[in-house]
Amino acid sequence: MRINPTILAQLQALEPNATFSGSGSRVSSSSGNSYFCKVGSAFETEQYAGEALALELMHAAAPGLAPQLYAAGTSSGAPYFISQYLDMGPSLSDDAARKLATRLATELHAFKDPQRRGFGFERTTHCGVTRVERGWWGTWEECYSGMMRQLLDGLARKGSGEVVKVGNQVVQRVIPALLRDLEVEPVLLHGDLWTGNAGVSRSTGEPVIFDPASFYGHNEFELAIARMFGGFPQAFFDTYRAHYPPAEPKTEFQQRAELYETYHYLNHALIFGGGYAGQAVSRMKRLLRYVDKDDDDSSD
Structure with missing residues (x-):
């Protein structure tokens, strides 16, 4: 050829x-x-x-x-x-998953932008086929809000009414409630870490990740899509958290996880349609109930 x-x-x-x-x-x-x-x-x-x-x-x-x-x-x-070129082997074993989690936590997610420009990235990237306009923000709240708004704008152009309406409420109410007071540093992320973008090298037996949609963000965002579609064994998550514990407040780790998963459900809804919009809406409504509950508790 x-x-x-x-x-x-x-x-x-x-x-x-x-x-x-x-x-x-x-x-x-x-x-x-x-x-x-x-x-x-x-x-x-x-x-x-x-x-x-x-x-x-x-x-x-x-x-x-x-x-x-x-x-x-x-x-x-x-x-x-x-x-x-990497000749990829079978899916991640528990041992390979532990190695991957360790390298993510101690190497990739320890890497910070040498110029300390904040949260974001200097070039446009693609998450799947979705174009993600990057830039720099001073806070994670601003960065993540911008990422969400891009997806919601795309869904609005496709006429996805309910998901856009609920998503806008999440941007206005949930993101400030969960992310505004977080003290996190922007670290380098793969950005689209699902099992289709991870594997094991046949020649070395070491875990490898590829097809990135990188930016500097909150490390917990990296775990979101890894949870969504299976394929990463529990050993991966246990090892990662042992090396890189959740941010404070740890009690809201699960809510932050669902918020970050929402990004990928919205992106899948934008790309594929189908039931992804409904899955995004159910998570977003649950998050809205959570912050409403907190508001009710604080007013007692």
């Missing part, structure tokens, strides 16, 4: 004395290295750039936890991307 000329030129710069062959997105060199290579369309340029920066930062924070980026850019208006 003929290798894209842009990709071939970049690979030859990486290994001047090698020859290359490949099929699809996997290209192998005569030296034994394998590369994951892709070329996109012009409208995907933002997405490629966001993923490239995320992988660079993740490698700096936790070498080997994500595929190493070798080259990225544009050629004739089309984005390209070359990273380490």
Whole structure:
């Protein structure tokens, strides 16, 4: 199979004395290295750039936890991307899950923006196919509110009336109640950590995560989508919390978890429709009842 000329030129710069062959997105060199290579369309340029920066930062924070980026850019208006190719094995075992949780808690989620710009990210990213306009905010409350509003705006354009109405109430009432007084630092997140974006390297047996939607946020956000669709054993969550305990107030950890899960249910509703909107609404109404209860208690 003929290798894209842009990709071939970049690979030859990486290994001047090698020859290359490949099929699809996997290209192998005569030296034994394998590369994951892709070329996109012009409208995907933002997405490629966001993923490239995320992988660079993740490698700096936790070498080997994500595929190493070798080259990225544009050629004739089309984005390209070359990273380490990983031959992935079966789903996470308890042992691999513990290793992943430890590396997340002690390495990736210990990494802070060197310029200390706050919560957010410097480039637009994509969570699935959803474009997420990034920027910088001084507080986690502001950052998360902005993320939620983007999804609600998208759902409003699709005519999703009830979910948007309830979601706006969550932004106005629940987010301030649960996030305003949190004392948390912005740390680097993968941003879309479900089982489809995690696995085990066949060559090393080590856990690996990929396809990031990174930004600097509250570490507990990372655990939300991991809980939603199964596949992460309980050992993952137990190990993570042992290394990185919940923020204060710990008594509201479950409510924060449901608030963060809501983001992903809304995103799935935006992408796929179906029952995801209903699942988001049920969680949001439960959160609204929780903050209303707190308001009633405080007025006694």
